[in-house]
Amino acid sequence: MEFVSPEGLRLDGRRPTEMRQLRAEIGVVSKADGSAMFEMGNTKVIAAVYGPREVQNKGQQINNDHALVRCEYSMANFSTGDRVRKPKGDRRSIEISLVIRQTMEACIMTHLMPRSQIDIFVQVLQADGGTRSACINAATLALADAGIPMCDLVTSCSAGYLNSTPLLDLNYIEDSAGGADVTVGILPTLDKVTLLQMDAKLPTNIFEDVMQLATEGCKAIANYIREMLAENTKQLEFRRDS
Amino acid sequence: MAAKPGTASTTYSPVDPTHKTKPSIFTDSDWVRPDSRGFQQCRPAFFRTGAVNSASGSAYAEFGNTKVIVSVFGPRESKKAMMYSDVGRLNCNVSYTTFATHVRGQGSDNKEFSSMLHKALEGAIILESFPKTTVDVFALVLESGGSDLPVVISCASLALADAGIMMYDLVTSVSVSCLGKNLLIDPILEEESCQDGSLMIACMPSRYEVTQLTVTGELSAPNLSEAMQLCLDACAKLAQIMRSCLKEAASAAEE
Amino acid sequence: MVGLSEGEKEFIKGGIAQDLRSDGRKRYTYRPIYVETGVIPQANGSARVRLGATDVIASVKAELGKPSALQPDKGKVALFIDCSPTAEPTFEGRGGEELSAELSSALQRCLLGSKSGAGAGIDLSSLIVVEGKVCWDLYIDGLVISSDGNLLDALGAAIKAALSNTGIPTVHVVAGASNDEQPEVDISDEEFLHFDTSGVPVIVTLTKVGKHYIVDATSEEESQMSSAVSISINRQGHICGMTKRGGSGIDPSVILDMISVANFVSRQLIEKLDSEISAAEANEEDS
Numbered sequence: 025m026e027f028v029s030p031e032g033l034r035l036d037g038r039r040p041t042e043m044r045q046l047r048a049e050i051g052v053v054s055k056a057d058g059s060a061m062f063e064m065g066n067t068k069v070i071a072a073v074y075g076p077r078e079v080q081n082k083g084q085q086i087n088n089d090h091a092l093v094r095c096e097y098s099m100a101n102f103s104t105g106d107r108v109r110k111p112k113g114d115r116r117s118i119e120i121s122l123v124i125r126q127t128m129e130a131c132i133m134t135h136l137m138p139r140s141q142i143d144i145f146v147q148v149l150q151a152d153g154g155t156r157s158a159c160i161n162a163a164t165l166a167l168a169d170a171g172i173p174m175c176d177l178v179t180s181c182s183a184g185y186l187n188s189t190p191l192l193d194l195n196y197i198e199d200s201a202g203g204a205d206v207t208v209g210i211l212p213t214l215d216k217v218t219l220l221q222m223d224a225k226l227p228t229n230i231f232e233d234v235m236q237l238a239t240e241g242c243k244a245i246a247n248y249i250r251e252m253l254a255e256n257t258k259q260l261e262f263r264r265d266s
Numbered sequence: 267m268a269a270k271p272g273t274a275s276t277t278y279s280p281v282d283p284t285h286k287t288k289p290s291i292f293t294d295s296d297w298v299r300p301d302s303r304g305f306q307q308c309r310p311a312f313f314r315t316g317a318v319n320s321a322s323g324s325a326y327a328e329f330g331n332t333k334v335i336v337s338v339f340g341p342r343e344s345k346k347a348m349m350y351s352d353v354g355r356l357n358c359n360v361s362y363t364t365f366a367t368h369v370r371g372q373g374s375d376n377k378e379f380s381s382m383l384h385k386a387l388e389g390a391i392i393l394e395s396f397p398k399t400t401v402d403v404f405a406l407v408l409e410s411g412g413s414d415l416p417v418v419i420s421c422a423s424l425a426l427a428d429a430g431i432m433m434y435d436l437v438t439s440v441s442v443s444c445l446g447k448n449l450l451i452d453p454i455l456e457e458e459s460c461q462d463g464s465l466m467i468a469c470m471p472s473r474y475e476v477t478q479l480t481v482t483g484e485l486s487a488p489n490l491s492e493a494m495q496l497c498l499d500a501c502a503k504l505a506q507i508m509r510s511c512l513k514e515a516a517s518a519a520e521e
Numbered sequence: 522m523v524g525l526s527e528g529e530k531e532f533i534k535g536g537i538a539q540d541l542r543s544d545g546r547k548r549y550t551y552r553p554i555y556v557e558t559g560v561i562p563q564a565n566g567s568a569r570v571r572l573g574a575t576d577v578i579a580s581v582k583a584e585l586g587k588p589s590a591l592q593p594d595k596g597k598v599a600l601f602i603d604c605s606p607t608a609e610p611t612f613e614g615r616g617g618e619e620l621s622a623e624l625s626s627a628l629q630r631c632l633l634g635s636k637s638g639a640g641a642g643i644d645l646s647s648l649i650v651v652e653g654k655v656c657w658d659l660y661i662d663g664l665v666i667s668s669d670g671n672l673l674d675a676l677g678a679a680i681k682a683a684l685s686n687t688g689i690p691t692v693h694v695v696a697g698a699s700n701d702e703q704p705e706v707d708i709s710d711e712e713f714l715h716f717d718t719s720g721v722p723v724i725v726t727l728t729k730v731g732k733h734y735i736v737d738a739t740s741e742e743e744s745q746m747s748s749a750v751s752i753s754i755n756r757q758g759h760i761c762g763m764t765k766r767g768g769s770g771i772d773p774s775v776i777l778d779m780i781s782v783a784n785f786v787s788r789q790l791i792e793k794l795d796s797e798i799s800a801a802e803a804n805e806e807d808s
Contacts, residue, residue: 053607053667054574066562070666072607080610096606096613101662102564102580113614145606145613147666149578150561378626381619389748389768475770479750481763483634487784490760491777498773 027186027198035197036065043181043193043241046248048161050169050256058170062162065195066152071162073170075142084141091137095125095144097159103151105196123219124159127180127209130218131164133173142172153199154182156207160219161245168253177249178218180209181241183234185226190234192241206231208238212246300456301330308440308452308500313421313511315428323429327421330454331411336422338429341399354396358384358403360418366410379405379415386419386439386468386478392432401431412454416441419468419478424508428515435470436508437477440500442466442493444485449493451500465490467497471505474498525744533745537730544573544739549786551737554678556797558686559805566687568801570679572737574669576608579661579679581687585706586658588649596648596656600629602663602676609668623766627673628663631724631753631762632680643684643721650692651704657689670740673751677724678790682798684721686805688713722755722762723790725783729771734779736786750779754787 028034038044044065053059056072063069079085085092097120101107128144144166146159160180167174184194186203199205204226209219217239226234303309309330318324321337328334344355360379364371383405391401403426405418416439423437443453443461450457458464463483469476485493525533536542546552552573561567564580588595602624604617612620633643648657661683663676691712695705728738728749735742743749748767755761760780765771 053576055609055667055669056607059607070605070607072667074610098605100578100580100605100664101601101603101660102561102567102582102664105563107582107584107660107662143606143610143613145610147605147607147664149664150563377622381623381626385766385768389770469773470770473770474772476765476773476776477768477770479763479765479776480630481752481760482630484755484759484761486759487780490780494773494776 025201027191027201028189034191036195040189040191041237041240043244044195046245048165048249048252050165050252056166056170058166058168058172060162060165060169062158062165064154064158064161064193066150067148067154067158067195068150069146069148069155069158069162071144071146071159071166073142073144073163073166073172075170076137076140076172077142079139079141085139089138090134091132091139092141093125093129093132093134093144094141095121095128095146095163097121097124097146097148099148099151099155103148120156120159123156123221124163127160127178127219128163128167131174131176131178131211132167133175136173142167151196153194153196154207156180156221157182157193157209160209161249165249165252169256176211176213177246178209178211179242179245179249180207180219181238181245182207183238183241185230185234190230190237192237204231204234206234206238208235208242210239210242210246212243299450299454301454305448306451306496308504309454311504311507313424313508315424315511315515321425321429323425323427323431325421325425325428327417327424329411329413329417329452331409332414332417333408333411334405334414334417334421335408336403336405336418336425338401338403338422338425338431340401340429341396341431342402344398344400348400350398352397353393354391354398355400356384356388356391356393356403357400358387358405358422360405360407360415362407362410366407379418382415382478382480383419383422386437387422387426389475389477390423390433390435390437390470391426392434395432401426401429410455412456412458413441413452415439416452416466416468420504420508424511427512435472435475436505437468437470438501438504438508439466439468439478440497440504442496444483444489444493449489449496451496463489465493465497467494467501469498469501471498471502525741529741530745533742534731537733537735537742542735542742546737548733548735549782551786551790551793552739554793554797556678556682556794556801557804558682558798558801564683565689566683566685568679568682568686568798570675570682572669572671572675572678573739574667575671575675576665576667577672577675577679578664578666579676579683580664581680581683582660582662583657583687583689584660585650585655585692585708588653588656592645593653594649595645596658598633598643598645598648598659598661600633600661600663600680601625602628602665604665604668607667608665624663624665624672624676627751627764628676628680628724630764631673631677631722631751634761644717647716648689650706651694654704655692655694655706668740670738670743671726674724674726674737677722677753678794681718681721681723681794682801684716685718685798686802687716689716690714720755722753723787723794724751724753725787725790726751727779727783729767729775734782750776750783752780752783752787754784756791758784758788 047063058073157180204224312328317326318337324337419439444463463485468478555571557569567580606612693707727734747769753762
């Protein structure tokens with residue numbers, strides 16, 4: 025199947041290094057301490073953060089000097105094209121929960137909040153490739169909205185390699201084509217990588233290109249998220265003054 | 267278990283499940299119910315306490331073909347994982363035997379009925395009288411013959427009384443089906459399968475309070491108030507039967 | 522979990538007794554309702570309804586299936602509700618299942634009517650394609666994103682909005698199939714049939730706090746309730762379903778009184794919802 029046309033356009037009309045449209049909204053769940061919705065094209069996720077608060081289940085607390093970070097990923101029944109009713113806590117969800125938790129734990133300054141717990145819940149409303157990345161981006165925004173101290177933002181983006189072309193931000197059709205899929209999460213200011221996942225195989229020199237592309241994508245998302253947060257802060261300031 | 271005297275033969279006659287009566291005949295004015303009852307006549311009710319020896323309290327109820335056994339365990343210590351609670355907990359579970367229905371069922375738990383039973387009973391039990399503990403109510407439908415849930419609720423409250431759990435009042439429950447223009451009390455399975463609407467009430471007759479009610483399907487406002495009144499009257503009568511059953515058991519124990 | 526001090530509890534109860542609730546509403550006033558349709562493009566119909574801080578999404582998906590042997594002239598409808606942990610941390614893992622099951626069965630009772638089909642909000646016979654062979658199976662999924670009380674009313678409204686947003690593709694049956702074969706069907710990509718949702722009832726929940734009852738309770742108010750009755754009423758003022766929650770008993774005359782109040786409130790709610798839905802649909806077409 026041809027994923028890049030001779031004119032250099034992808035199936036959804038994007039250029040190979042073009043990202044899908046980003047859209048974010050802060051404070052979508054008013055009851056939560058922090059929340060955000062993040063859209064990458066048709067992929068749409070909501071993240072809600074509760075905490076820091078007292079540890080609910082003392083048995084889970086391993087390290088007394090650091091906050092306990094927990095994460096649960098769930099998919100809505102209607103999020104995929106074919107309606108499937110999955111039981112909660114299948115392997116894929118557990119794996120993604122773990123990935124998100126570890127990624128977020130790396131940027132949260134857990135040592136500032138001993139004996140407390142932070143819950144991150146991500147809910148996928150629509151899945152069209154790149155849910156992992158979208159969840160991480162939404163979680164970053166929600167954590168920032170909740171005012172949880174972080175050493176940096178975490179942003180994530182995926183890139184793939186199909187028809188001998190590196191492609192940024194794969195959608196579902198491109199993702200399921202069987203080519204390599206590299207998901208990268210970075211701390212943009214510190215310029216560090218916190219998440220790197222890849223399936224399938226790639227020659228080392230091509231992998232470097234693809235990863236470079238994904239990192240560029242992460243940086244673009246970081247700029248967008250910063251803008252969103254600045255805008256949100258301005259609005260909060262405006263509301264306080266009025 | 268014997269049925270009340272005066273009823274027709276109680277020998278079990280299996281009904282062919284493929285045989286379905288057309289609903290149209292139900293709207294006829296001269297139509298009679300399959301068990302030749304009047305529209306506002308309940309099936310003869312039979313209750314007996316102490317059906318299960320190992321339980322703290324138990325009861326058996328038989329309304330026509332609907333046969334239910336309920337056992338109550340506790341109050342006993344709540345599970346370790348439960349948080350501290352200064353009022354007691356009520357745990358209800360309704361399940362069907364594999365042979366309860368015409369088609370051999372799975373014999374699985376009925377979650378919806380379990381939660382309905384819980385809601386119907388929790389208002390009547392004085393939960394403050396047994397803090398930190400749990401009362402388990404297990405209901406088993408031996409044979410499903412229509413109006414299963416109301417029978418389960420009434421039988422469960424009798425079993426709770428038998429177990430000596432403190433209650434404000436006995437809970438009795440009756441349902442009414444609406445078929446065309448007619449209101450039928452205590453419907454059997456065939457009537458339930460073609461009803462237009464139904465109302466189920468669980469109440470505490472002496473306190474004249476409704477603990478649970480559900481309406482399924484369309485009912486007009488005057489029909490609804492008539493159906494409610496029918497249910498409440500039947501509930502009051504049912505409570506007398508249940509009370510006499512408890513008294514009988516108590517006097518038998520004294521002898 | 523709502524943690525309230527004794528003073529706050531008294532404040533809520535006192536406000537309700539004086540017909541001035543903590544957020545300034547009267548006893549029978551709803552919070553503003555916001556409806557957004559077409560939020561899930563992958564579904565046949567979808568809607569997001571916000572009632573104050575309560576936020577729910579409903580989606581309708583239609584799939585071709587086989588009608589059941591008992592009712593060969595009717596389609597099938599299945600209804601599922603999920604509670605996302607984003608709404609409440611206690612819904613994490615299997616924590617939300619109990620509430621989900623309760624909401625699903627209450628909505629099923631209120632919207633799908635009785636076994637004979639009377640009182641159903643959805644005309645099941647309109648879902649049939651070939652009698653006894655092919656029909657549409659409707660899957661209605663609800664998702665609670667944020668909860669601040671009165672989930673049942675919000676879900677009911679969201680499902681109503683999602684159904685009016687639903688387009689079911691027209692199906693052409695390929696002629697010439699013999700009687701016992703499964704007929705071949707051709708699903709159109711362009712022509713859609715819309716549902717007549719004027720018969721879909723709305724759900725009004727009356728929450729009893731102290732001696733009085735209120736509509737559209739917030740979760741703070743719900744924590745103070747003694748019992749709540751959810752009544753689903755259609756445009757004609759007929760009752761299509763009713764359930765009660767909460768432990769304590771209610772006097773039967775109070776229930777009849779509640780029904781007449783619900784009847785009155787439902788008329789305003791239906792009107793409000795209809796205008797919101799048509800505004801949302803117009804909005805969706807513009808964008």
